[in-house]
Amino acid sequence: MKRFQLTSAFQPPLTGKLLRSLVILLLSLAYFSGLMSVPFHPDESTNLFMAADFEALFHHPASLVYQPDQPVDLRTHYRLVDPPLTRYLVGFSQAILGLSPLPADWDWSASWQQNAARGALPSHALLFSGRLVAIILFPFSLLLIFWLGRKIHSPAAGWGALLLFASSSLILLHTRRAMAEPGLVFFSLLSLWIILRHPGQSWLSAIPLALAFNAKYSAIPLVLAAGVNILWRARAQTWRERLENLGFFILIFALLTFALNPFLWGDPLRAIPAALQERQSLVAGQVAALTAIRPDLALPGWWDRMQVNLVQLYFAPLAIQDIGNYSLELKAMTTHYLANPLHSLWRGMAAGAILLALTSAGLLLSLLQSLRNPQRRRENLLLLVAGIAQWIGLSALLSLPFQRYVLPLVPFVCLWSGVTLAQLFFVIQRLLTKKAAP
Numbered sequence: 556m557k558r559f560q561l562t563s564a565f566q567p568p569l570t571g572k573l574l575r576s577l578v579i580l581l582l583s584l585a586y587f588s589g590l591m592s593v594p595f596h597p598d599e600s601t602n603l604f605m606a607a608d609f610e611a612l613f614h615h616p617a618s619l620v621y622q623p624d625q626p627v628d629l630r631t632h633y634r635l636v637d638p639p640l641t642r643y644l645v646g647f648s649q650a651i652l653g654l655s656p657l658p659a660d661w662d663w664s665a666s667w668q669q670n671a672a673r674g675a676l677p678s679h680a681l682l683f684s685g686r687l688v689a690i691i692l693f694p695f696s697l698l699l700i701f702w703l704g705r706k707i708h709s710p711a712a713g714w715g716a717l718l719l720f721a722s723s724s725l726i727l728l729h730t731r732r733a734m735a736e737p738g739l740v741f742f743s744l745l746s747l748w749i750i751l752r753h754p755g756q757s758w759l760s761a762i763p764l765a766l767a768f769n770a771k772y773s774a775i776p777l778v779l780a781a782g783v784n785i786l787w788r789a790r791a792q793t794w795r796e797r798l799e800n801l802g803f804f805i806l807i808f809a810l811l812t813f814a815l816n817p818f819l820w821g822d823p824l825r826a827i828p829a830a831l832q833e834r835q836s837l838v839a840g841q842v843a844a845l846t847a848i849r850p851d852l853a854l855p856g857w858w859d860r861m862q863v864n865l866v867q868l869y870f871a872p873l874a875i876q877d878i879g880n881y882s883l884e885l886k887a888m889t890t891h892y893l894a895n896p897l898h899s900l901w902r903g904m905a906a907g908a909i910l911l912a913l914t915s916a917g918l919l920l921s922l923l924q925s926l927r928n929p930q931r932r933r934e935n936l937l938l939l940v941a942g943i944a945q946w947i948g949l950s951a952l953l954s955l956p957f958q959r960y961v962l963p964l965v966p967f968v969c970l971w972s973g974v975t976l977a978q979l980f981f982v983i984q985r986l987l988t989k990k991a992a993p
Contacts (some may be wrong), residue, residue: 557738575701582721589733589895590686591679594875594888599733600661600675602645603685605633607656609646612817619817621826627833629660634818635826638726643815652684667884685733692741693712693730697721699744700966704973706751707921707934711829711980715973716966719910722900723969724873728892728908729959736962738770745781745964746777749942750784751934757785757800761807768808774964778808780941789931818878848878860950867958868968869907873899874958908934910972917971918942920978942967 581646608630611618621631629778649656659675670676677685704713720726720869730737745763753759759783767774785801813819819826867874875889876882901910918939924934955961 561655561679568792570658571610575698578717579694579697585692586693586721586731587690587726588725589898592681592892592895593686593728593731594885594892595731596876597661597663597881598668599658599685600659600670600677600734601633601683602735603649603657603677603681604631604644604660604675605637605642605656606649606685608634608639609643609650610656610896612643614853616817620821621829622685623822623825627829631818634816635830636837638735638769638824639815639817640670640766641688641733641771645733647684648679648684648687652680652687652740654681654684657681663880667881682733686731687737688733688846689731689737692737696741696744699741699748700969703744703748703751703762703938703966704970704977706748707931707938707970708924708967708974710979711977712970716969717973719901719969719972720966721977722897723965724898724900725868725958725962726901727898727966728873728875729962735771736959736960739767739774740966742767742770743774743777743963746774746781747938750781750937751790751943754784754933757781757803760784760802762811765808765811765815769812773949773953773960775952776944777941779944780937784937787937788964801925804904838954839980845878845955846881857947857950858900860953860956861946864946864950864961864964867956868964869911870902870904871958872902877955877957877959880905890982910968913972915971916978917974920974921971938970942971 580962582842619634621635625631627635643807644771646656655807656677659670659673661675662673665673667676697720700715704710704716726740730740732907742763742834746760749760749763750757759762764774764777764781767777782801785804786797813823816828873893875885875892921939922933925932942964945967947965951959
């Protein structure tokens with residue numbers, strides 16, 4: 556009996572660029588067709604409101620600079636607590652379509668009707684302009700996850716990761732909104748691709764990593780993978796050269812972050828502590844409010860958060876809302892959205908258990924491949940470092956158990972599950988070949 560072998564060379568019957576482009580096009584059209592069926596999230600109003608910063612950045616950037624001696628108004632508050640990239644992308648989309656930003660921000664303490672009367676409920680056209688960002692980024696996200704699967708294992712793994720990513724109910728819900736998740740997922744994938752694809756130009760990863768970080772701060776754990784990539788270089792390179800490259804990476808990351816955050820341009824030594832204090836106060840208030848409404852969701856320790864992240868990633872039903880303030884108003888949209896069975900794929904105990912098994916098996920197969928195939932060792936171990944760093948980072952840094960916060964883990968789930976599917980296809984193909992042999 557022959558020993559079971561890992562494969563990274565299995566090629567499915569059709570792997571050409573034409574087929575891949577056609578599949579990505581069809582999946583993107585399906586993604587686009589359901590764009591406006593995704594239930595509204597009030598945080599979309601905030602980004603549509605803050606999109607005014609895009610125009611201000613070019614016409615009166617001084618108005619975006621933090622003034623320590625001035626009271627913190629609403630717009631300054633958001634500049635201090637939230638990364639800027641999403642509002643720039645939304646503002647750019649609004650400018651292309653000739654639309655003006657939302658005149659008022661959403662007030663979570665007010666009723667739906669009161670927010671609508673204040674002008675905080677976006678029109679269909681304005682909401683579409685914010686969600687258009689997701690449409691632009693989604694096809695490229697599909698291409699990147701295919702390339703990553705092919706890089707760590709085989710074209711078959713790339714196909715498996717692509718199809719799992721495109722059918723993920725978490726991706727279909729949380730990236731089709733005018734929020735941070737579309738940019739976070741895309742630039743995280745781009746960062747991983749550059750880390751694995753361009754080891755000789757490791758500083759390049761600082762650019763997409765800075766963009767991912769400035770889409771949502773939860774991308775910061777990926778910097779660890781970039782650091783390992785820089786330090787894990789050719790033997791001929793001295794440690795001094797490696798540390799110089801690491802310093803160059805940090806410099807690019809810091810300069811790009813500084814450039815994207817005009818509130819830092821005036822007095823960064825006072826603006827940074829103010830931002831940290833403002834964000835700490837915001838998170839403390841959110842945790843207190845959530846604890847008062849749902850004390851069962853209070854997660855004091857990182858171990859509890861890791862367990863909740865696992866449940867949210869694989870088993871929990873889709874979370875249309877974070878808390879449920881406006882369940883009555885969103886009931887019709889939620890019912891219509893969930894009526895499509897494709898929007899709930901890979902959720903629940905049975906489907907979640909299968910996906911968890913595929914992920915775990917793919918992780919083990921990748922580790923075995925890194926031991927047996929030196930050519931794949933670097934890619935698989937770097938992906939492992941990135942995945943573990945992201946998992947631990949989310950559990951340690953995030954105090955709120957919202958489902959959309961686990962979205963940075965979805966690409967890793969798809970990639971490792973894609974490895975398992977590729978291996979299963981290879982085994983089936985080998986069995987069929989033996990059976991057909993005379």
